Amino acid sequence: MRLGKGLVAAVLAGSAGVTAAQAPAAATPATSPTPATSIAATPATPATSPTPAAAAADRPVNERTGTVTLITGDKVVVTAAGHRVEPGPGRQASYASQRRDGHLYVYPSDARPLVAQGVLDERLFDVTQLLEWEYGDAQRGDIPLITQSAQGDVPALRSARQTRRMSALGMAAVQVPKANAAETWKSLASGARTLSAGRTKLWLDGRRPFTLDRSVKQIGATEAWKQGFTGKGVTVAVLDSGYDPDHPDLKDVVTQSRNFSEEPDIRDNLGHGTHVASIVAGAGEKYRGVAPDAKIALGKVGGVRGPADSAILAGMEWAALEVKAKVVNLSIGAPDTPELDPLEQAVATLSERTGVLFVIAAGNDGLPGTVNSPGSADAALTVGAVDRDDRMAPFSSAGPRSGDHAIKPDLTAPGVEITAAAAAGTADGPYVAHSGTSMAAPHVAGAAAILAQRHPDWSGQRLKAALIGSAAPQEGATPYQEGAGRVDLVRTLAQQVTAATPNVWAAFPWDGTGERVVTKDITYANAGDTPVTLDLGEDSEVLELGAQSLVVPAKGEASVKLTIRGEGRAPGDYPGVVTARSGDTVIRTLAGAYVEPESYNLTVKTVDPEGNPPDVRVSGEAYDKTGDRRLLAFDGQGKATVRLPKGEWNLYVDLWGGYAAFGHRSVTIDSADRELTFDVREAKKVEFTVDEPTAERDRLIAFTLANGAWNTAWISFGQSRGYYVFPVRQPGLRYMSTTVWHKKDAKPSPYRYDLVDYEVGGIPDDPTYRARTRELVKVSAAYRAPGGAAKARTSVGPQFPGAPWTDVWISSSPETDLPATMTHYRTPGFAWTTQIETGTHTVAGHSEVLGRRPVAEVWNDAVTGPAFGTPAGDRDGDRLRFTADGLLTAGRAGLNGGDSTTTGKLALTRGAEALAEADLAGCVPMEPEKCLLKARLPAEAATYTLTASAQRPSALSTKVEAAWTFRSERTDKARPLPLTAVRYLPEGLDDHNRAKPGSTTVIPVSLQRNPGAPAARATSITVETSFDDGASWRPVRLVRSGSGWTARVANPAAPGFVSLRAKVTDAAGDQVTQTITRAYAIG
Structure with a gap:
């Protein structure tokens, strides 16, 4: 069971022509101050002392810039000072933006419910990742996807080109031209909870980074060679960055190869695949691989840019179904999530169908809970890294597994300073030393090949069980760090007894009864000619064996009951090991439990203005003071149920359709299930007015809430039936609403009103703001042309007290011919940031709090040249x-x-x-x-x-x-x-x-x-x-x-x-x- 987890993010919502931005830091004064003869792309000093805006709370300083077209056809433009959203052709939607773990996510309102339902890959809206993978509009003209169908026959996707079909997995890789993305999305996402045409899931075709001297002896391979076990007759598939066909250590070792990557041939331009392959079965005199007589089928799934998911999937199918490899090495990984991703599914499907063993690197993130996918798959043999003294490598990813907290990795192998073959052009000589779980995994793949030679009739899962069961534990390491221990090939070959199931785990959800008990069998198989009596023991307080000894008959099996008890235990993780001993024989079985904290169901209902279930898009989330967040997956009746641990929680809900409604509530989860209703009939309409008779309100409107570490801004447009908020009094909750007014039918408008309504302590009962021009600050702005005719886009946004990173560009004007002038009327008392984009050049003025005195600004004025805003x-x-x-x-x-x-x-x-x-x-x-x-x-x-x-x-x-x-x-x-x-x-x-x-x-x-x-x-x-x-x-x-x-x-x-x-x-x-x-x- 994989238990879901909530989002860990604050929310920032945007709309058409909207950018969320961090104001740049205030300038450091010059040694000789510049005379104030003009205001060069920065507001003039107001009457009050300027207060530079706080730094963005979660915005990375090296965020990439560029334009990305989403699968919905909408564009996200990330500039040096922030981002904005441009709706795709014919699109009517609002947009929510989140910053989480240093990444910017932008969710259109008709996509977010599908993400919450688990049918749409969240990475499709990870703008930061899309730019880092060079999926931006400047790098490619299509969106790479992986589609899946429950029937296995993947239907064609409108306007998309199929590039690869993985029939055994019911998946296909497709590319959607960005120019047709809006049309494709319309045909794909006709409902709020499911995809069309029988598709069960749509993923981004993302990328995953590629994660021999003493080490071979360290795991006992040299002793195995003395016994005649060298991997002879066994084929190991290595799916990696290719190999150097001219390297003498691999010349007669690689007997099959295929290129699945975007690069033109099998050659290794990165050096990773050559190194990994030679660790498995290199035939060098000085640096021999673990299984020197095994043969390698080399599938190149990626190169310098890293492998795409679809290439890895195709390589997995090839290795398991066409090559019929006994073992497949994958020194590849990416962060895991509680949901099953396509690579995890492929490991499960192909392992069961063909009996192949996937040996996969755990990852190099080093911290608890960072085991990578697809090493997180149940059927994978997941490998961490130790050094030459069998101490845990500090970079080796540790458990628990995301979701159900199960024990991963399964075992460890040497992965620090491993010397092996180097591909030509990637190192100074024919050999090079590398560190990583990428180097540890092929040690285990080679060990599995040797064991497969010893037992050619064993399935991949039995090979896995034998390798885990015979591993050597290291002092001071926990099961979440090392699994069962470092692979010990000498013991693996010597032992006749194996545990059929090497990992027994239970996850106990809170049910209020305290009856958290499960009993499972551990079955031992004896391949020897004499019976074996095993002495049994466990090392965790939640484990209880049904017997202290067990006789396993010759050529037979015997089982013992293992009871896992979560009753009376505090919430948390309880990893352990069951040990079976008989003389020199030691079999270790990973076992334990996760006990969920006291939790209850919260049901959230929504009601439309007529008292019926809403026929609009509904989305929302729950969050607590620790930053834990859970998406709300609403059904067709506008109802969502989410499981929450006991404590104080806040709920955010928005409805978007012909009207827009936005609400926030706090709720205490204590001793029973709860229900909460957001009834639009109880919401209040948001109204802004100005005293300029020629002005009309822009279609943009934004609402921002801030409560401690949580901030959200929600922006919508074009709602014919109005905008509504749900009044609530809540200490510490800050409410801000913003809007823009300009001269009716004037393009461009000679003036613009940028208005903010702000309240502390909740959402007001009367969300009405009446602006008087004489009470606003007048900003006279001149936008110069940089030496000739040019067009520019100007964005303006306020910064809010207590919500420093919600710098929302409340209006991003259409491209305007330069030069131009405009008079701005702005609500005083706020820091305002302005950004101007002229072609490829972007400048943002630092933010200052405006008083009531008039201000003059000049933008794009000469001379552009060197300056130091921060230490250079x-x-x-x-x-x-x-x-x-x-x-x-x-x-x-x-x-x-x-x-x-x-x-x-x-x-x-x-x-x-x-x-x-x-x-x-x-x-x-x-x-x-x-x-x-x-x-x-x-x-x-x-x-x-x-x-x-x-x-x-x-x-x-x-x-x-x-x-x-x-x-x-x-x-x-x-x-x-x-x-x-x-x-x-x-x-x-x-x-x-x-x-x-x-x-x-x-x-x-x-x-x-x-x-x-x-x-x-x-x-x-x-x-x-x-x-x-x-x-x-x-x-x-x-x-x-x-x-x-x-x-x-x-x-x-x-x-x-x-x-x-x-x-x-x-x-x-x-x-x-x-x-x-x-x-x-x-x-």
């Missing part, structure tokens, strides 16, 4: 790190900006010696790994030069270069590098960032220090201009002005561009030379 680089001991994500910062320093089309490089040198280099392709602030240079430096003091060069296909700042020269030596802790950036804010440019031909442009010049670096006074500064893109330069006179300088540039009479080059030397002797090609235009 440091030295920690002998390690140097530098991140170039501030090279393309528009206007005032401290903004969050970047361009996805950036190319260029970073380089670090010491004199003529090149120390490190990094590529800047696609460098944007929210993907710092694309902007990062790392180097290890000698301890002594030396002079270094760090150069950065970035290019982009833009009208202005087409190329930005900087070269910093500085002294550095070993540090006692991380210390910021002594770097300086030169900032410019030209005055008098027009709204295309152009100066008039023949005019003089006044340019305030300031210096900004890398935050945290010691201050250093500038001893010299020069600025030069070029009117021919850097072919020639001429100096510009600088005049001291406050803490900065002023330059006056005489612009040519002909249209063109002005480039700027500056050189600064400070009192410490550090220097910077900075060049910006086409800093502003003349025209």
Whole structure:
């Protein structure tokens, strides 16, 4: 039994044209502050002291950016400052977004119920994972899926191309063109609880990462060879990254191969498969595999990008049905969930149908509860890792298994610094040492091959039982870490007695009676010619044997009763081992129980405005103060039942159709089942009004709730019958509602109202907000064009007290021709964040709390160039790190900006010696790994030069270069590098960032220090201009002005561009030379 578990996530809901975003950190002041001559893509300082927004609670700093088309046809656009949703063609839906474990999920309202019903793979809406797997729209034009049918005959999917059929599993791999995704979804998801045309499940065709000297002797293989057992006559299938056909250790070992991957041939470009295969059966003189006379069938299921699920499934079918392998090694895995995924199903189906044994790596996550799938499958022989001294490897994934808390892994094998064959081009020589459960699993696969030679008539499950039963336990390791212990091939071959069932487990749900008892048989089989008397014992308080000894007849079987008692036990896990001994014979059987905490059923009912079961989409979840969350799976009558442990819980429910209703309740689960009803007739309609007669409300509306660590924002649109909330008084619950108004029939509108209604202590009885223009803050915004005609999309959103990461873009305008101006009227007292996307360039202004005084903003103003919003680089001991994500910062320093089309490089040198280099392709602030240079430096003091060069296909700042020269030596802790950036804010440019031909442009010049670096006074500064893109330069006179300088540039009479080059030397002797090609235009 696999018990389900709830979601562990906060919810952030979105809608058409909506982005949830984190505001960028406030700028670090420059050494020489920039004069406030313009507001460069950031709000002006209000009358009240600005309060920078809190950092996003669960947003990773290196979140990938890009656009992803979901299976529903909707697009999710993730930018440097947040995300928004764009509905697919003809789509009418609302959207909920969640952040969980550092991943962003976006659920359309007509998909979320199917996820709750367990028929739709949640990974289809994991935007972060889709981008990391390169499933974004920039990388591929289709959505890869796996479909399953209960009848086994998988029906065709509209507009989809079938790429692979796994008939024995009732599955097929298909690809849906993203352009047709909305049409495909319409035909696929006609109901709220089931898929159409007999399909039982739809999965994303995801990817799973690939998870010999002394180690062979360590498990007893060399002793087995002496007895003549070398795996001869046994075929082991290795499903991995391919192999090197020219490696001498594998030349005559791999007798069959097939390529299921996206790469063109069987060759191993990663090195993983070659290494794994040689551990199983490598024929080298120095490094021999565990079963050197076994033969290998090599199925290449993936390469450098990792294997797709459908490729693994096809390889499993090939290995079991066509090759008829006795053993299959899978050093592959991904995080497990309580539900059965397609690979777990395939392990079960093929094991039962063919008798094959799947030996699978446990995973390299190291923590409790992290055993990977498909090693989590019941039929899998799941392998953890130990070192050369039989100590648990710290990276080895441990149990309990997700869902039912059963014992996994089953056993361990050597997996630390294992030397084996290296594929050509992946290492410096023919052999290489690797660590991981990927290396442990093939040790066990080789051991299974040797045992299969010894007992050719044994099934895979009997081989598994014998290997588990004879494993050697290690002192200090628990069954959840090591299973039965480290594989011991000498004992396995010697023992004649095996336990038919190597793992006996019980999961006891709370039923109120306390009768938590189950009795199971442990059956022992004796392959020997004489009877064996076993002395029996158990080591867990929940285990009770029916006898202390058992006689197993020659060539026969005998069973003993094992009673597992959960009665009177505190909730939790009780893993243990039953041991049977007879002289040198020791058989270990994994056994134990999971006792569920006191739990009861909560039934949630919903009623529509007419008093009937709702005919709209209904979704929701329950959550507690620990972060435990459970999805509510509503039936066709608008009712859902969820099992909850005793304690305080909160319920969130929303209904979406011709109307939208949103509710929150707290409930105490104590001593009985409970029932709760959300009756829309008791809900209150949300109303916003403004005193501007020409204004009309945008179709977008958002509601945000925050309660402790839990936040949710829910946004919908186009509800003809209105928006409703369920009033409730609840201490600590924060309620916010937001909406946007613009001028009727004006495109673009000359003004916009961004309104927020906020209340602490629950959802109000009267959710009405009446806005008066004179009580709002007026923000006059100018959006410049970057040197020429351009289009931009602007998003605005408030930040809410107590809910820092729910920065909802309450309105994302359609693309607007630049330049443009707009007057915003905003509710005062809130921090507002603005983001503007101009082509591939995105800039977001940091958020400040607005008072009532008018504010002016200028966006996209020149000059875009280097700036330090956060520390850009440091030295920690002998390690140097530098991140170039501030090279393309528009206007005032401290903004969050970047361009996805950036190319260029970073380089670090010491004199003529090149120390490190990094590529800047696609460098944007929210993907710092694309902007990062790392180097290890000698301890002594030396002079270094760090150069950065970035290019982009833009009208202005087409190329930005900087070269910093500085002294550095070993540090006692991380210390910021002594770097300086030169900032410019030209005055008098027009709204295309152009100066008039023949005019003089006044340019305030300031210096900004890398935050945290010691201050250093500038001893010299020069600025030069070029009117021919850097072919020639001429100096510009600088005049001291406050803490900065002023330059006056005489612009040519002909249209063109002005480039700027500056050189600064400070009192410490550090220097910077900075060049910006086409800093502003003349025209």
